Amino acid sequence: MTVALSVQDVHVTLGQNHVLKGVSIDARPGEFVTLLGASGSGKSTLLNVIAGLQGIDRGHVAFDGTNVEKRPPRKRGVGVVFQSYALFPHMTVGENVAFPLRAARRPAAERAKVAREMLELVQLGEMIGRRPAQLSGGQRQRVALARALAANPGILLLDEPMAALDKQLREQMQVEVTRIQRQVGITTVSVTHDQAEAMTMSDRVAVMRDGRFVQIDTPENIYRKPATEYVARFVGEANLFPARGGELLPDGVTDGRTGTAVIRPEDLRVLTGAEPADAWSVSGVVRLLSFQGSRFRLEVVSDTGGRVVCSLPPQTDAGTLLDGNRVRLGCAHPDRVHVIAATANDDAQELVVA
Amino acid sequence: MTDRSLLRAIGWYRTPIIAIGLLASLLFFVPFLVVVATSWTSGSFILFPPTGFSLQWYETVLTDRQWLNSFWLSVVVAVISTVAAVLLGTLGALGLTRIRSRALQRWVRTLFIAPIALPPIAYAVGLWSVDRRLPFLDDTLVSLVVGETLLAVPYVFALVSSGLAGTDPSLRPAASTLGASWPMILWRIELPPLLPSILGGALFAFTVVFDEVVLSVLLLPPGTQTLPLKMFTASQEAFSPELTAASTMVSLLAILVLGGAQLASNRRNRAARLRRKASA
Numbered sequence: 027m028t029v030a031l032s033v034q035d036v037h038v039t040l041g042q043n044h045v046l047k048g049v050s051i052d053a054r055p056g057e058f059v060t061l062l063g064a065s066g067s068g069k070s071t072l073l074n075v076i077a078g079l080q081g082i083d084r085g086h087v088a089f090d091g092t093n094v095e096k097r098p099p100r101k102r103g104v105g106v107v108f109q110s111y112a113l114f115p116h117m118t119v120g121e122n123v124a125f126p127l128r129a130a131r132r133p134a135a136e137r138a139k140v141a142r143e144m145l146e147l148v149q150l151g152e153m154i155g156r157r158p159a160q161l162s163g164g165q166r167q168r169v170a171l172a173r174a175l176a177a178n179p180g181i182l183l184l185d186e187p188m189a190a191l192d193k194q195l196r197e198q199m200q201v202e203v204t205r206i207q208r209q210v211g212i213t214t215v216s217v218t219h220d221q222a223e224a225m226t227m228s229d230r231v232a233v234m235r236d237g238r239f240v241q242i243d244t245p246e247n248i249y250r251k252p253a254t255e256y257v258a259r260f261v262g263e264a265n266l267f268p269a270r271g272g273e274l275l276p277d278g279v280t281d282g283r284t285g286t287a288v289i290r291p292e293d294l295r296v297l298t299g300a301e302p303a304d305a306w307s308v309s310g311v312v313r314l315l316s317f318q319g320s321r322f323r324l325e326v327v328s329d330t331g332g333r334v335v336c337s338l339p340p341q342t343d344a345g346t347l348l349d350g351n352r353v354r355l356g357c358a359h360p361d362r363v364h365v366i367a368a369t370a371n372d373d374a375q376e377l378v379v380a
Numbered sequence: 381m382t383d384r385s386l387l388r389a390i391g392w393y394r395t396p397i398i399a400i401g402l403l404a405s406l407l408f409f410v411p412f413l414v415v416v417a418t419s420w421t422s423g424s425f426i427l428f429p430p431t432g433f434s435l436q437w438y439e440t441v442l443t444d445r446q447w448l449n450s451f452w453l454s455v456v457v458a459v460i461s462t463v464a465a466v467l468l469g470t471l472g473a474l475g476l477t478r479i480r481s482r483a484l485q486r487w488v489r490t491l492f493i494a495p496i497a498l499p500p501i502a503y504a505v506g507l508w509s510v511d512r513r514l515p516f517l518d519d520t521l522v523s524l525v526v527g528e529t530l531l532a533v534p535y536v537f538a539l540v541s542s543g544l545a546g547t548d549p550s551l552r553p554a555a556s557t558l559g560a561s562w563p564m565i566l567w568r569i570e571l572p573p574l575l576p577s578i579l580g581g582a583l584f585a586f587t588v589v590f591d592e593v594v595l596s597v598l599l600l601p602p603g604t605q606t607l608p609l610k611m612f613t614a615s616q617e618a619f620s621p622e623l624t625a626a627s628t629m630v631s632l633l634a635i636l637v638l639g640g641a642q643l644a645s646n647r648r649n650r651a652a653r654l655r656r657k658a659s660a
């Protein structure tokens with residue numbers, strides 16, 4: 027089963043805090059949407075709203091076009107994987123996974139069959155008799171996923187599913203969760219702090235800030251065409267320069283009110299002096315060159331005092347880029363420069379070169 | 381850390397610690413052993429060292445209607461109060477987690493714990509004056525049971541609360557998104573992991589009520605006595621070895637019950653450890 031999700035202008039107040047300030051998002055059946063945002067931006071609260079665990083002040087939540095604001099969590103058909111996994115410690119893995127069927131008063135034979143199938147799906151078939159305390163972190167997470175999916179819900183919610191895992195396991199589980207989500211074809215909303223995770227797993231990423239969505243778009247567009255400076259800086263490394271009418275301004279001009287150009291580190295290159303003089307460039311002093319395996323990361327302090335980050339291919343001759351040397355950087359891919367119109371900016375006063 | 385390495389870590393400081401420990405155990409055990417010894421005297425007085433050896437005082441106590449009646453009365457009061465205290469204390473601790481406001485939570489917690497700090501005599505007098513206005517309660521155990529229950533609730537509440545503190549707060553929302561109704565959540569999700577804390581609380585509650593004297597003095601129907609009250613009056617009337625024989629038997633019973641509980645929990649822990657080891 028899979029369901030289209032629609033959240034319309036939802037407001038939530040917790041205590042004195044206006045936590046959600048009118049959020050709207052739609053997800054197609056089977057789509058994987060990731061909520062990305064700083065701590066406290068309201069991601070978990072939104073998941074709780076969708077699951078029915080959190081009431082709303084106003085707004086609408088609809089599954090397949092039917093309003094569900096009044097429906098209690100147990101009737102929503104939403105599977106949730108909590109950050110702590112929330113496995114029932116006194117039950118075996120099999121009993122945990124079969125719990126939603128027991129709640130629905132299904133016969134024992136069916137419960138056992140579904141538990142086995144779900145555990146096969148997450149490749150933990152032989153763990154059926156263990157207790158949660160006897161599993162590793164990654165195994166617990168997969169059990170929680172199997173349990174969330176066992177009752178065949180229409181929507182799957184994941185609250186920072188990878189947060190408790192180490193980096194290597196996290197990357198494995200990202201692939202694994204995506205595989206299972208595709209296989210089941212369930213509409214999924216996931217929460218994460220980790221932008222790499224958001225990028226790898228999602229059809230669309232929704233960037234949240236202070237209880238509002240700033241941008242909801244494909245991972246590529248979020249990276250290439252950030253709607254605001256906040257998004258540009260939150261997702262990946264970004265160099266922000268003043269722009270006017272879609273054109274980069276010469277370095278040193280801080281007339282930010284007209285627009286901001288976003289240049290990603292990999293779109294900058296070191297100029298050798300042979301380029302036409304009228305090309306855009308920024309000059310400064312090398313602060314740090316670090317080798318990161320697949321690239322060099324060059325950090326430059328520009329003459330106007332801003333920090334500029336540039337990615338260089340690993341075969342670059344590092345000899346000319348010693349700390350303190352002067353360099354000029356130019357734009358390698360002018361077509362990839364994205365300009366944020368000044369009106370789109372949520373923080374106009376910060377517009378000085380980053 | 382094992383006991384031995386703990387000892388070594390403490391170094392020469394352990395000498396006074398051990399001395400104080402020994403002294404404390406002496407203070408505790410010597411009177412107890414004296415009581416036990418005097419109870420097997422063949423004479424008619426509580427004397428140490430005992431004269432001769434006989435079990436006649438045990439026989440007297442065990443065949444005396446008054447002693448037996450007060451024993452069973454104590455058991456009945458303690459059992460009913462314990463059951464009531466377990467229900468109230470457990471529900472209170474669970475209910476507390478459902479309160480959203482922190483300030484209100486603190487107030488409720490204080491209310492539940494407060495009876496431990498109140499002087500029992502003040503509390504007993506209060507209950508007694510209420511009791512006197514309700515003449516239809518005169519010949520019943522109701523007021524005593526109510527009083528003892530309220531004294532025992534804090535122990536259950538405290539143990540269950542600390543048990544709850546160690547459980548994941550998202551179990552309940554998780555169960556509700558999985559389709560469970562609240563009775564099912566309570567019965568199948570919340571209570572089972574709390575069982576050890578509830579049993580511990582019950583044991584505490586039972587011993588507190590069983591040994592309690594002050595409330596019994598004021599609230600018992602005329603002509604009845606709980607065991608501690610009977611012992612107390614016996615100690616004031618004749619100084620007969622009946623008293624020490626009864627004390628010895630109650631103490632043995634307590635040791636058996638506590639030892640049994642300890643054994644059961646040890647066995648459970650060991651089983652859990654073995655299971656973990658088997659899976660590692």
Ligand SMILES: Nc1ncnc2c1ncn2[C@@H]1O[C@H](COP(=O)(O)OP(=O)(O)OP(=O)(O)O)[C@@H](O)[C@H]1O
Pocket residue numbers: 040041042043045063064065066067068069070071072219
């Ligand atoms: N019970 C509460 N009372 C008042 N404010 C609350 C309560 N619970 C959460 N908040 C506030 O709501 C805001 C959003 O919380 P939420 O848990 O949704 O954030 P989040 O985006 O999930 O953060 P994180 O990434 O740290 O999990 C936070 O600023 C938090 O302080």
Ligand SMILES: [Mg+2]
Pocket residue numbers: 069070071
């Ligand atoms: Mg959160």
